[in-house]
Each structure stands twice: as C-alpha cells, then as structure tokens.
Amino acid sequence: MAELKHLPSTSSVDSILEVLERDAGVIIDNVVNFDFLVELNEELNPFLSSDNLGRDEFTGFKTNRIGALIARSKKCRELALNKLINETATQYLKPYCDGYQLHFTSAVSIGPGESSQILHRDRGIWGGYLPRKVEPLLSTIWAINEFTKANGATQIVPGSHKWDKNRQPLENEIAFAEMEAGSVLIYTGTVLHGGGENTTKNITRTGVFLHYAVNWIRQQENQYLSCPPDIAKHLSPELKSLIGYSKGGYVLGFYSDPYDNEARFESVSPENMFSKSKDRFSEIPDPKDLVNDSIK
Ligand SMILES: O=C(O)CCC(=O)C(=O)O
Ligand SMILES: [Fe+2]
Numbered sequence: 001m002a003e004l005k006h007l008p009s010t011s012s013v014d015s016i017l018e019v020l021e022r023d024a025g026v027i028i029d030n031v032v033n034f035d036f037l038v039e040l041n042e043e044l045n046p047f048l049s050s051d052n053l054g055r056d057e058f059t060g061f062k063t064n065r066i067g068a069l070i071a072r073s074k075k076c077r078e079l080a081l082n083k084l085i086n087e088t089a090t091q092y093l094k095p096y097c098d099g100y101q102l103h104f105t106s107a108v109s110i111g112p113g114e115s116s117q118i119l120h121r122d123r124g125i126w127g128g129y130l131p132r133k134v135e136p137l138l139s140t141i142w143a144i145n146e147f148t149k150a151n152g153a154t155q156i157v158p159g160s161h162k163w164d165k166n167r168q169p170l171e172n173e174i175a176f177a178e179m180e181a182g183s184v185l186i187y188t189g190t191v192l193h194g195g196g197e198n199t200t201k202n203i204t205r206t207g208v209f210l211h212y213a214v215n216w217i218r219q220q221e222n223q224y225l226s227c228p229p230d231i232a233k234h235l236s237p238e239l240k241s242l243i244g245y246s247k248g249g250y251v252l253g254f255y256s257d258p259y260d261n262e263a264r265f266e267s268v269s270p271e272n273m274f275s276k277s278k279d280r281f282s283e284i285p286d287p288k289d290l291v292n293d294s295i296k
C-alpha cells in the first residue's frame with residue numbers, strides 16, 4: 001500500500017523539498033493547534049453551512065465548496081502566509097518563475113456518502129498547454145478536522161508527477177492523506193490525486209485549500225473579484241501582494257485608474273492603489289537586459 005511521508009512541523013525546507021521531488025506529496029503534522037481551528041471554523045461555518053453542493057461528479061453532489069477565503073477568514077490569511085509553506089513554495093517554484101501568487105482558495109467539505117473523485121492533475125485547469133517540464137503549482141490542503149480513509153481523505157499517487165499521462169495507478173499505488181486536524185498536505189500541480197470516498201454515516205471531512213502558482217499565469221480563482229480592493233486595503237502589504245495586487249514582471253499586471261486625468265495612476269503597479277510604496281519592478285531596467293532576460 002502506498003503511503004505519504006509525514007514530517008514534523010520543525011522540518012527544514014530542504015527535507016520537505018527532498019520528499020516533494022520524489023513523491024510530489026508530503027504531510028506536515030500538527031502545524032496549527034486546536035484553538036486556531038476553533039476560530040477558523042467559526043469564520044467559515046456561516047458560509048459552509050449554506051448549501052454549496054457541487055453540481056457535477058467532479059465537484060461532488062455531496063461536497064460543499066466555498067471560496068473567497070482571504071476576504072472571509074482572518075485565520076485563512078494566516079494560513080496563506082505560513083512561513084514554512086511560503087519558504088517551501090519559494091524554493092520549489094524557483095526554477096519556473098521569479099515569484100509566485102496565491103492562485104486558489106477553497107474550503108472543501110466532503111459529506112457522508114460522497115463517492116471518490118476522479119484522479120486528476122490540477123495543472124489540467126490550464127488545458128494542457130503548459131509543457132510538462134514546467135511545474136506551475138504548489139498546493140496545500142489544511143486538515144480542519146481529522147482526515148481518515150473513511151471520511152474522504154485526499155487520494156494521492158506518490159511519484160505520479162513523473163509518469164506518462166496515460167498511466168493509471170494500481171490500487172496499491174494510491175495513498176490516502178490521513179492526517180490529524182491542524183496538519184497540512186503539500187502537493188504539486190502534476191501529481192495524480194482526487195477527493196476520497198466518504199463511507200461514514202455522519203462525519204464530514206473539511207479541508208482548506210490554498211494553492212500557489214507562478215506569477216506569470218492566470219489564477220484559478222479571480223482574486224480581484226473574490227477579494228476586491230475595498231476588502232484588500234485592510235490586508236498586510238505582504239498578503240495584498242501575494243493575492244495579486246502586485247506586478248509579476250516589469251509590465252505584467254499593471255493597471256491604470258480610469259478616473260485619473262492627472263497622470264498619477266497611469267500604467268502603475270496595483271500596489272499604488274493602497275500606498276506610494278515602490279514595488280520590486282519599479283526600477284527602470286536596461287532595455288537590453290529586459291529583452292535578453294525575457295527569453296530563456
Ligand atoms: O477534496 C479533496 O481532497 C481533493 C479535491 C480536489 O483535488 C479538487 O477538487 O481538485
Ligand atoms: Fe484537485
């Protein structure tokens with residue numbers, strides 16, 4: 001039976017990267033405590049308790065999903081900025097970008113009687129246009145309650161990020177992300193995985209999904225609509241930048257204020273919407289370097 005490696009929350013980034021390189025999935029145990037989860041539940045329950053069941057087999061007829069977690073939950077903001085996760089994302093995505101962004105937020109509650117989700121690779125959201133040699137995603141699933149094989153723990157196929165796309169796993173090649181509440185599964189955009197079957201009578205499995213993608217790609221969840229400027233202005237500069245109120249390159253992601261006729265906010269970084277602080281792309285580069293560095 002395939003198994004996922006568990007590491008303690010005191011692990012080094014290098015030890016996490018080593019497992020990710022081999023398996024493309026790893027569990028970090030007990031990162032946040034019980035009190036943290038109580039508050040998180042209080043923030044999410046009003047939204048999760050209304051009926052947001054999936055409308056197809058992929059999203060699950062007995063599975064509730066909600067997004068906009070940065071706007072809706074202070075505790076999710078803390079999770080999104082978790083130091084160990086962000087240091088791991090920086091190192092893991094470094095070969096493919098010079099920065100990354102929060103790409104997707106969702107709380108997923110798999111209810112009793114849900115069947116298992118088809119195994120898939122999350123990079124598929126971009127329609128298969130990205131060459132396999134680029135890994136665009138590093139994702140997390142935070143266990144809000146205990147994940148067990150019975151209640152729908154995520155299925156993961158360790159090592160399948162290196163497989164040919166048509167290879168299907170044998171049953172004993174599928175691992176289940178069983179973990180205690182407060183632990184986190186880290187997995188890549190190319191590993192085969194899917195929600196598990198929930199065979200329990202009355203236990204709902206809830207995970208908070210926070211996915212990080214290279215900064216030059218379209219985000220799965222439109223953060224500017226899920227967390228519009230009037231909410232984003234209350235976030236820390238670091239978090240605003242992480243969700244996309246920043247540029248991803250010298251001219252990538254700028255904005256112009258449609259009401260500004262004094263040339264104050266013309267072709268500027270979204271950071272200017274909130275403060276005058278300069279972003280890391282505001283230095284005017286030498287055009288030769290700009291052109292040269294833009295093609296690998
Ligand atoms: O709920 C889960 O454990 C996994 C869900 C998933 O992979 C997805 O919806 O893309
Ligand atoms: Fe998925």
